Amino acid sequence: MLLGVIADDFTGATDIAGFLVENGMRTIQLNGVPETSLDIEADAVVISLKSRSCPEHEAIDTSVAALNWLQQQGCQQFYFKYCSTFDSTAKGNIGPVTDALLDALNEDFTIVCPALPVNGRTVFNGHLFVMGELLSDSGMRNHPVTPMTDSSLVRLMDAQSQGATGLVNYQTIEQGAQPVTERFSTLIQKGKRYAVVDAFNQSHLETLGEAAKSLKLITGGSGLASGIAKNWTEHLSDQSSAKEAGKPQQAKTVVLSGSCSVMTNKQVASYAAKAPHLALDVKACLEQENYCESAFQWVLKNLDADFAPMVYATAEPEVLKAIQTQYGAQASSHAVEQFFSQLAHQLKENGVQNFIVAGGETSGVVTQSLGVKGFHIGPQIAPGVPWVKAIDSTLSLALKSGNFGDVNFFETAQGFYHD
Numbered sequence: 001m002l003l004g005v006i007a008d009d010f011t012g013a014t015d016i017a018g019f020l021v022e023n024g025m026r027t028i029q030l031n032g033v034p035e036t037s038l039d040i041e042a043d044a045v046v047i048s049l050k051s052r053s054c055p056e057h058e059a060i061d062t063s064v065a066a067l068n069w070l071q072q073q074g075c076q077q078f079y080f081k082y083c084s085t086f087d088s089t090a091k092g093n094i095g096p097v098t099d100a101l102l103d104a105l106n107e108d109f110t111i112v113c114p115a116l117p118v119n120g121r122t123v124f125n126g127h128l129f130v131m132g133e134l135l136s137d138s139g140m141r142n143h144p145v146t147p148m149t150d151s152s153l154v155r156l157m158d159a160q161s162q163g164a165t166g167l168v169n170y171q172t173i174e175q176g177a178q179p180v181t182e183r184f185s186t187l188i189q190k191g192k193r194y195a196v197v198d199a200f201n202q203s204h205l206e207t208l209g210e211a212a213k214s215l216k217l218i219t220g221g222s223g224l225a226s227g228i229a230k231n232w233t234e235h236l237s238d239q240s241s242a243k244e245a246g247k248p249q250q251a252k253t254v255v256l257s258g259s260c261s262v263m264t265n266k267q268v269a270s271y272a273a274k275a276p277h278l279a280l281d282v283k284a285c286l287e288q289e290n291y292c293e294s295a296f297q298w299v300l301k302n303l304d305a306d307f308a309p310m311v312y313a314t315a316e317p318e319v320l321k322a323i324q325t326q327y328g329a330q331a332s333s334h335a336v337e338q339f340f341s342q343l344a345h346q347l348k349e350n351g352v353q354n355f356i357v358a359g360g361e362t363s364g365v366v367t368q369s370l371g372v373k374g375f376h377i378g379p380q381i382a383p384g385v386p387w388v389k390a391i392d393s394t395l396s397l398a399l400k401s402g403n404f405g406d407v408n409f410f411e412t413a414q415g416f417y418h419d
């Protein structure tokens with residue numbers, strides 16, 4: 001095993017796993033840290049955690065446990081995967097986890113690279129843009145759990161970490177890998193522990209991948225995965241069979257959407273025009289004990305429709321705000337997550353095999369309640385969203401990050417089935 005990835009949520013994990021597979025690395029995704037060593041044939045292992053917005057000490061403990069396990073499996077380089085929109089609070093968890101991983105590896109320096117240009121996440125002079133808008137002007141400012149109101153990665157990183165942050169700007173990156181590594185050395189001499197790196201096209205990411213070859217720890221979104229995978233090319237064998245193993249089969253399917261992102265709102269609206277759909281009632285979800293049962297019965301009745309039935313909590317920002325004001329942000333999001341967790345479990349027990357899920361946190365609770373230990377990575381439905389197939393059952397999942405995929409994503413995903 002060459003590369004060990006620690007991902008702070010489940011959709012983020014499948015996102016990077018998909019890009020590693022695309023770039024020739026046989027990749028397995030494991031949900032949580034395994035209790036024992038596993039006999040796995042893979043070049044890269046991605047461990048998915050649910051550490052993005054949990055208490056800091058929990059995020060640190062699980063991330064360091066993941067690192068220890070990956071070290072025991074012989075991984076030689078480590079990648080802390082977080083969101084391409086840098087989802088975090090003023091306290092973390094990106095900074096604290098990065099610090100803990102550096103300490104555990106006895107390292108003093110890493111890079112901060114959320115860029116994913118193929119999905120419109122670019123970094124220019126240290127500022128993060130989403131589809132051409134500053135992060136703080138984008139829909140991320142209204143995120144239910146980690147609203148992002150600053151776009152300066154240097155400032156964000158400084159606020160939530162122990163060390164100091166420097167910048168490698170695009171002018172240096174466009175000069176090639178050697179000047180970038182020299183800039184890393186300069187920053188280290190100046191006492192910087194992290195370098196935010198500009199990147200707004202694929203060529204920047206290739207250069208950064210090359211420059212980061214000797215770093216033990218890399219941190220970022222999935223964009224840099226292609227550059228990092230290229231460093232291992234000479235060690236890789238044939239990858240085609242691994243991708244086959246992840247293909248979904250024609251089977252009973254449900255769409256569960258717990259994301260309130262701008263793109264998911266569009267996808268839900270578009271899919272609702274074609275497919276049976278049920279909007280979750282947050283009040284009932286909080287107050288009625290058997291609320292999930294009625295949703296479960298509704299899904300069962302609609303499983304044979306032309307398009308899979310969709311249950312969604314997805315709401316526009318003003319509706320979400322009203323819910324959060326009335327019931328509390330934490331209580332309502334917890335209730336929604338519990339609902340999806342319970343519903344997914346009941347549906348699995350009743351023969352549903354394919355789960356198309358929107359939202360990272362939502363995907364985390366659904367995957368956990370389905371009891372899936374790990375995945376083979378299949379074909380990409382959209383950049384950063386592959387179909388994945390459980391290593392230990394016949395379940396297939398499409399775990400969609402909030403803002404990924406185009407407007408027809410839910411329908412497109414169902415076009416990948418084979419008999």
Ligand SMILES: Nc1ncnc2c1ncn2[C@@H]1O[C@H](COP(=O)(O)OP(=O)(O)OP(=O)(O)O)[C@@H](O)[C@H]1O
Binds near residue numbers: 259402
């Ligand atoms: N109508 C709602 N009312 C209150 N909370 C909600 C509602 N809909 C969704 N949520 C909560 O908002 C959170 C959305 O986070 P999630 O990670 O699933 O989506 P996302 O942030 O859009 O996706 P990603 O992390 O992949 O970008 C979840 O905790 C979910 O339970």
Ligand SMILES: O=C(O)[C@@H](O)C(=O)CO
Binds near residue numbers: 082
């Ligand atoms: O990087 C991204 O944007 C996604 O993989 C993600 O982490 C969303 O949860």
